[in-house]
Amino acid sequence: MSDLIRRDPRREWIIRNRLHPQHQDMLAELGGGAQTSEWMGPHGVMRKNPHAVGFTGPNGIRRIDRSGAQQAAQAPGRSAETKDARQRITIDTPDFMVAVVPDMVGGRLSAHDRDLLGLARQLADADPSQPGAVLAVVFGEHKETAFDEAGIDRLLHVEGERFSGYLPELKVATLQGVEREIAPRYWLLPDSNLGGGELGRRLAARLGERPAAQVWQVETASDSPTGWRCTARGAAGRDDITRALPRVVLALAECADPVSETRHACDPVTLAQGLPDILGRIEDLGEVAVDPASVALAEAEFILSAGNGVKEWDSYHHAAEVLGATKGASRVAVDDGYMPRDRQVGATGTWVSARVYVAVGISGAIQHLQGIQSCDKVVAINLDEGCDMVKRADLAVIGDASAVLAALVKRVEQYRFEQQENRDAA
Amino acid sequence: MPHDVSNRAKSATPDGLNVAVLVSIGRHPLTARTRRADQDARAVEMALTLEGASVSLLHAGQHEREHEEALRGYLGMGIDSVNLIQQRPQADVVPALADALREGAPQLVLTGTRAETHEASGVLPYLLAEALGWPIITGLAAVEKVEQGMATVLQALPRGKRRRLRIRLPAIATVDTSAPAARQSAFGPAKRGALEPLDATSEVDEALAAWQVQPARKRPKRLKIVKSSSARDRFKAAAAKADGGGGQTLSDVTPEQGAEAIFKLLKEEGVLR
Structure with a gap:
């Protein structure tokens, strides 16, 4: 459809004139086929249909927006075009x-x-x-x-x-x-x-x-x-x-x-003289694979963190190795002696800045959530759907931690295997 | 004289690596007491762990009681002496250090990235490299091997990553906090060690006089400003909760489906290697 706004003066006139026989039809058309919420009754009294007012919100509750934004959206052709209002600046000399x-x-x-x-x-x-x-x-x-x-x-x-x-x-x-x-x-x-x-x-x-x-x-x-x-x-x-x-x-x-x-x-x-050609005294031999366990928790990129919900610790350690993740822990896991103190994440432990933080069986105490404030993506694996960690997470999987971890390890191993095959084929 | 010192070191280990470490006076971040500077101490530690290396320490500054305590902190790491190039307060130490390094001719110069007192701009190693015409690298994490005038080293990158570099010696390398922590300073060796004062011309840094130095002010926090023409939008932005969730929750899924979703996210983020 063309973006040009076509005005129909006759239609506008009918919409203004509530005594016109076609007034109702035109109003309905204006509402985009929606029910009209207000009309003039046969005795000249304004009638209202409250059921036709507003719209259904995301939670299934009817919402009435009186700011005018909703009505503007209802009227087709009248919607404000999203025009870039920013000033364009060119400096020639x-x-x-x-x-x-x-x-x-x-x-x-x-x-x-x-x-x-x-x-x-x-x-x-x-x-x-x-x-x-x-x-x-x-x-x-x-x-x-x-x-x-x-x-x-x-x-x-x-x-x-x-x-x-x-x-x-x-x-x-x-x-x-x-x-x-x-x-x-x-x-x-x-x-x-x-x-x-x-x-x-x-x-x-x-x-x-x-x-x-x-x-x-x-x-x-x-x-x-x-x-x-x-x-x-x-x-x-x-x-x-x-x-x-x-x-x-x-x-x-x-x-x-x-x-x-x-x-x-x-x-x-562009540079008129072209790029310089110099003999470098520093030669880059490329990045080195580092052992994720040796990376300091505060600067690790990818952390697999375990809490009270982890019961099979061997499978957790195995998962961290397969994923190539740095290990972290909640305070409970550390207090119970399953993880060393220097691996504790949270206000009393280390404030981490990982890009991806996977919380396994951590419900998300406020101290722990403070410690992961600057993480980009948080993944939660937890049994309790209502816990704070699930609310914070970008992706939450509700289920048994060891079962999900085992499936993840299997999936990653399969991916590694496929990659290896591709490399061998190439 | 630094010349004599380096000669002695060379004669002791004819094939060994001759390493000079530039050390400065540090200041404890909480108590503000003078101490050995943390990054410089790490540089000394790295020099001491190099195999067959003869280590000499250089400091340009004043011979004062307070400074001496800090310098003895380095001596306590197992060093016999520190060469102290005497400079006036507010002096530009670059020419004096460059002269000393030119005379001493070490193959590798280690130093901290940034000082803990005064300007602390971290430019000094670069100025030295420029004056001497030597290559310089930052964030040295480990020296892997030295052979035929080339050193293979590991450079620390953010997020615990490492990069392998090969540099031509002589070279300058700066050490930051990603290097191994320094060993403890022992009291006895610190007392026994010697400070060898060297006289050198000292040029006063005149630009410093024009600067105003005051205790650091707290930086203002940046406000979240919503630029919108509609008052409603501005109110909505101001009243919105900081963490609106918006996360995806998978309940009633098999472990395999959950694992697949997590795997997809990990792959998108590029953390699976």
């Missing part, structure tokens, strides 16, 4: 550039990267008479599609076979090339342990600039030579150092608000 090198964890802009781009926008847009442009330098393959929404005016995408793996020297040489050609006024990098902090320090040392590390606040200052002042954490987080904003800034997460109200051009940029 910027006075200066602010370069950002995002971490791109997993090929996407992280929240930290977005905060940093927000900070870059602050620096670039401070003086409307001299607009700056934000340049993002992205290395290697990426999966990001919303660079424009993050506030990027220019995008330098450095790709190629050579840019996969750990290549700090090549990256710094490339950034040096950017410095020579584009000469950004500021370099912003995330002060993270995912590569940004290291790259930023290398770049600062190469450019001979004294960087500000662990910056968490940037504000305008008339007395500073750059017009900006930054506050950075020093002395392992005990001190705040306030100083003029240097050219190379390593900022912490939440240093500024991410861009949300504007969209930017995100024009591709």
Whole structure:
């Protein structure tokens, strides 16, 4: 159907005129075939059908929405189109550039990267008479599609076979090339342990600039030579150092608000001189498989955690080995002596940050739930459907823990076997 | 002189690895007492566990009583002496350290990622690497082997992962908290060990004078701001429970069906290797 709104003046007139013989039919049509809830009776009295009012909610309870949102939805053709109201901004001739090198964890802009781009926008847009442009330098393959929404005016995408793996020297040489050609006024990098902090320090040392590390606040200052002042954490987080904003800034997460109200051009940029070809003194031999049991609980990626509901401990340990998961435990399991104290998850034990947390037979005491606050996906295997862990979980399986674990082990072993066969065939 | 020290170390073990560890004065996070810095102590521990390595410790700073206590913490790990490059307070230690390393010519320089006092920006190892022209790696977790001027090392990544790297020596490596914990410092060796003061030119870091340093303020918590034109939407967002559930619950399923669902989730998240 076309999105154009076709008006029928005669129909509108009939709908306004409640004495018109076709008034009821037209109203019914307007309601999208639904029952009309109000009409004029034969004696000129308004009649109402309360059963036709409202809609049935998700729990099977009738809901009446008086905000007007529901009526708008009932009237076809009148629904507000979801139009992108964000302003589109193009900066053709910027006075200066602010370069950002995002971490791109997993090929996407992280929240930290977005905060940093927000900070870059602050620096670039401070003086409307001299607009700056934000340049993002992205290395290697990426999966990001919303660079424009993050506030990027220019995008330098450095790709190629050579840019996969750990290549700090090549990256710094490339950034040096950017410095020579584009000469950004500021370099912003995330002060993270995912590569940004290291790259930023290398770049600062190469450019001979004294960087500000662990910056968490940037504000305008008339007395500073750059017009900006930054506050950075020093002395392992005990001190705040306030100083003029240097050219190379390593900022912490939440240093500024991410861009949300504007969209930017995100024009591709290339380097005229091409990419540098340097002889690396650091050779990447690839990632090493680590024993999940040796990984500290706080930084483990995948945790299989056991609680009071686990009765067959041998099968639990076997399952953790097969899945390649780090073992965790609730306080009860530790107190009963089934697991060591350093494996305890929760407020009194370790605060974990796993991406996937599988809770086997853990009902979810509040202390335990606090400890798993920052986990992305929580899977619960439990007998009790009403327990707090099931409410918290993204996926809950109600059943006997040992039976489900045994089935899971079988499934994973089958998957491993298939993979092995595929590898052998290839 | 660092020159003499390194020569002595070389003559003692002609084929052994010559390792220099840069140590700093730490501060206890709770009591604020001076101590050996945690990451630097881990670097010393790593150097001591290297087979056949001769270890020399370097510290650039002042010869004060308070600092001496902290430096003796390193000596108590089983080190005979610390070379103390005398610097004025507020001095830029990079040139002095670079000179000392150039003279001592160690094959491997270990240090903590970040200091525990003053600016603590963690840039010093990079500046040294740039000044000396040596490669630098971060997050050293283990040294696997050293042969023919190349070292094969393990680098610690977030989430307990490890990466194997091969670097050309001489090189600088920083150690963070993912390295093995440092051994205890023993009282007797700490008292017996010697601090060998070395004189060096000290350049005052002038930029520091323009900075304001104050105790860290608490960072403001970011508010969840809902940008919506409709008051109803804003109210709904403000009144919504933080954890709305939205999880999937499988009841009355066979263990196999439940296991299949969990397996699917694990595979989607990419945690099955």
